[in-house]
Amino acid sequence: MFRAEDIRKDFPILNREVNGNPLIYLDNAATSQTPQQVIDTIVDYYSNYNANIHRGVHTLSQEATDKYEQARLKIQAHFHAKHAHEIILTSGTTHSINIVASGFTSLLNEGDEIIVSALEHHSNIVPWQMLCERTGAILKVIPMNQDGELLMEAYHGLLSEKTKLVFVNHISNALGTINPIEHIIEKAHQIGAAVLIDGAQACPHIKIDVQKLDVDFYVASAHKMCGPTGVGMLYGKEALLKELPPYQGGGEMIAEVTFEKTTYADLPHKFEAGTPNICGGIAFGAAIDYMNAIGIDTIAAYENELLEYATKKLLEIEGLKIYGTSKRKTSVISFNLEGVHPYDVGTILDKLGIAVRTGHHCAQPIMNFYNIPGTVRASFSFYNTKNEIDALIDGVKKAQRMLS
Structure with a gap:
């Protein structure tokens, strides 16, 4: 049976702290983390x-x-x-x-x-x-x-x-x-x-x-x-x-x-x-x-579960907009808070130990299509957990309170 908590033991970097908080790494679309075996x-x-x-x-x-x-x-x-x-x-x-x-x-x-x-x-x-x-x-x-x-x-x-x-x-x-x-x-x-x-x-x-x-x-x-x-x-x-x-x-x-x-x-x-x-x-x-x-199909099923959970939780935040709402997608969510620059959101999340990507993600034509400067991107891997997503939600809410 797949258990993310067990898988996490293979990744030594997940044990570290950032700015006095446990690292929550949600920038997997840029670079995934490396298991001890590798x-x-x-x-x-x-x-x-x-x-x-x-x-x-x-x-x-x-x-x-x-x-x-x-x-x-x-x-x-x-x-x-x-x-x-x-x-x-x-x-x-x-x-x-x-x-x-x-x-x-x-x-x-x-x-x-x-x-x-x-x-x-x-x-x-x-x-x-x-x-x-x-x-x-x-x-x-x-x-x-x-x-x-x-x-x-x-x-x-x-x-x-x-x-x-x-x-x-x-x-x-x-x-x-x-x-x-x-x-x-x-x-x-x-x-x-x-x-x-x-x-x-x-x-x-x-x-x-x-x-x-x-x-x-x-x-x-x-x-x-x-x-x-x-x-x-x-x-x-x-x-x-x-x-x-x-x-x-x-x-x-x-x-x-x-x-x-x-x-x-x-x-x-x-x-x-x-x-x-x-x-x-x-x-x-x-x-x-x-x-x-682990199994690619097993990984895909769990990451889709994380995607659905995070999407539901983020959409409960008033003033938050998700970009990229295709019925067929993987565990990537790009979003913005109304009236708040994505860089500022990413900076506050980093102070909380949460690593996300902000900016145009080397895809400027997409940002131009939506007429936005960039997005906050949270991307999930099989070693992430719903508890980490809950921490992301709390962090986004805190950023919204501070920046709005």
Whole structure:
């Protein structure tokens, strides 16, 4: 039986105090916390087999290589990729997106069209704007409604024979909306466009099967799913990854180098120039093991319970407005108090030991749509409790009394 109180024992940071109060960590959409099992993996690496990988014949190098490639296999299995070499280990979601955006520079022509959505994080907007500047391609945007949902009829109208690429997040980091990516992928493929899904916010909450989705590219970050910062993955269909040129040049990504010509290594190494975040990759695998031991479906069910409880409690506060009211969403609530700046609310909550995120959440177009400067965002994970939500409610009420 799942008990958050038992799970919390795995997370040493949850024992600390902030400003004289017990830490209540509700900023999981930015970075989840790290369990002791993953911390132990990091310590073990640096204590026992720290060495560069793939190039050494000595024992430490071979041990590190084996552990790193075992992590790749864990990631492949978790996301159900067909081949291990379709998993490119990167520094995170942003790096992964930029690999694809850079690669398509040589594959797009002036007048080609690419589509993003109004719900995107800046990391799934800016690289495509830069791609358009390099190629003369045109950027189109799927609009959203007041509930924070994408307008599918408008999406259908944007698709044409000129559409080459579609980029949508699986879940909005700012609003928690779960987008209908199955439908988006299917419609894009009908007109021959490739699809990249930003899965950074989905991976902690949903079991992902890239083959079932038939998605062309899927990207994620370890630090959203109990892993370390500075590591993530790019999944790409083998044929598309072979078509894309390398993103960076250097060691590891080559087959042979002469001053006259260089040939590139096979997948996945073609996209993994230089010494990678070896420890991070191994710890990413450990984080996946940890979450799978609990069960993604179990996690999702409990987090949905927290979401429903927190939504009900927050809406009881007069003058509080929630942004993002889609029927399909994950455990993220963005809200504001009438007449109060979100930064001020976040500051008071921090004095109470409650960590939330305030601002535009790297999603300024969403804030512009609602004509607001930003929101207070509380995002819940499976180690949070209803008691913590009660403390959040009390803190918001206190902020309202102080600031109104």
